[in-house]
Amino acid sequence: MLKRNLLLLFAVIALAILPLVIHHGGTAEFNGADNEAAKLVETLRPGYQPWFTPIWEPPSGEIASLLFALQAAIGAGLIGFYFGRRSASGPRSAPGRRPEKLAPGE
Amino acid sequence: MHIMEGYLPLSHCLGWAAVSLPVVVYGSRRIIRLLNEKPETKMLLAASGAYVFVLSALKIPSVTGSCSHPTGTGLAAGLFGPAVTAVLGTIVLLFQALLLAHGGLSTLGANVFSMAIAGPFVAYGLYRGLTGIGASAALAIFAAAALGDLATYCVTALQLALAFPDPVSGTLGAAAKFLAVFAPTQVPLAISEGLLTVIVMNLLQRYSADELSALKPAVREA
Structure with a gap:
């Protein structure tokens, strides 16, 4: 896999x-x-x-990219945490399904 | 696909908000019920929301020479259904509207409708339909994520066309023009989103079989 x-x-x-x-x-x-x-x-x-303007705008492209990076980092961190916890407890087997062999390094 | 702040007339903003709000409220109640009945799915719900966070932050270059971002809603839609996904998508859109001036508060209802409701509904329908006729979970989630992504952008084109009909060819003509802006850029990104979501689904089937079976019948073993 x-x-x-x-x-x-x-x-x-x-x-x-x-x-x-x-x-x-x-x-x-x-x-x-x-x-x-x-x-x-x-x-x-x-x-x-446009009849309405954003109430707050990132003052520069750098700050906008900071916030975009932050958004991605929060998401990626959470997903990493999730799979880290799940893989630490080993592959779970659904009924009637044999656990797969662990890949090297996992 | 975010319609920018102030780019829809007030009546359209209110109209889309009126359509989206009940779905988000219903989705919130579904989440509360889900967490009461199946608390073991809490982490998976958070991870699915995080997936929307990551993917909608990535502006990826496309063959057309412009950039756009995937939506990331297909995974949550397949796992938890469209109403729950509507809530997750709304959180992301609110974050981007408030902190990034990406999208907007006045256009929030319209953006929620396209990214957090229409796309996830298409994704959910495809996922359930395909797994129902015996397709593998990988194939089903690929189609769901890719076509849900495309559906979001088609709805955005339609929303803009309704607000800015072409003086000559009318709403339909404008829809074709807006689609011509979004669709060619989005097709390769939709494929990327589909492939990426297959990876996540593969990992989930390996490590989270318990949670997936707790979510049945929203998820069926292929």
Whole structure:
């Protein structure tokens, strides 16, 4: 199962790197699709002004990336904690299912 | 897929909020009941919420030369059902609206509807349907996570089109234009989300068989 999961993980990473390779040296800006949608709003309704602005905005891109990293870290930490606890107690077997062999290093 | 603050007319904001609120309230009651009846699933619920946290924070480059993020709601939808997922998604959207100016409070109802309700409903339906006809849990969760992700973005395109109909081709024309912005970017990301969720499901089947069987019939052994 470890092998299959690693293969899946490589596929995910490849899918994220591929666009960077394809557009290497090109003009792609890798803007957020949300901003692209906002631009489309501007062409459909020229001069549209949002009627409400965020009550607080991260003062800079650095602080925004800090908070995004924090969000991912909280999530990843919790998931790691969860699987850490579960794997420490060993693979549980459902009725009629034989426990699988432990992969090396686990 | 977050519709930015102030980008929907007030009437739309209120309308989407009115649709989303009952689902989130119902989901909260489901969570309370779940934790009373099956307290052993508490950690798995937290981990599923954490999965939404991680995935919706990752803005990943796509072949179209723009970036977008997965939703991460497919896993929770498959395990706990769409109503419970609505609550988890709302927490994430609130975090991003308040701290990151990503999405917004005025558009919260609309964003909850697309990411925390519509996507999870599609994911849940696919997961139950596919496992019901005997597909493996891996295949079912792949389809659920990937297509639930895409469904979220299709709903967002539709929400924007309703608010900003094309002067010539109307709402449908605008929907096609917004879809053209989101869909090509999102397809590879949806596949990534599907694959990643299969990994998590594999790990769960190995380490959390007890919790998965406690959640039946929401989860069936393949």
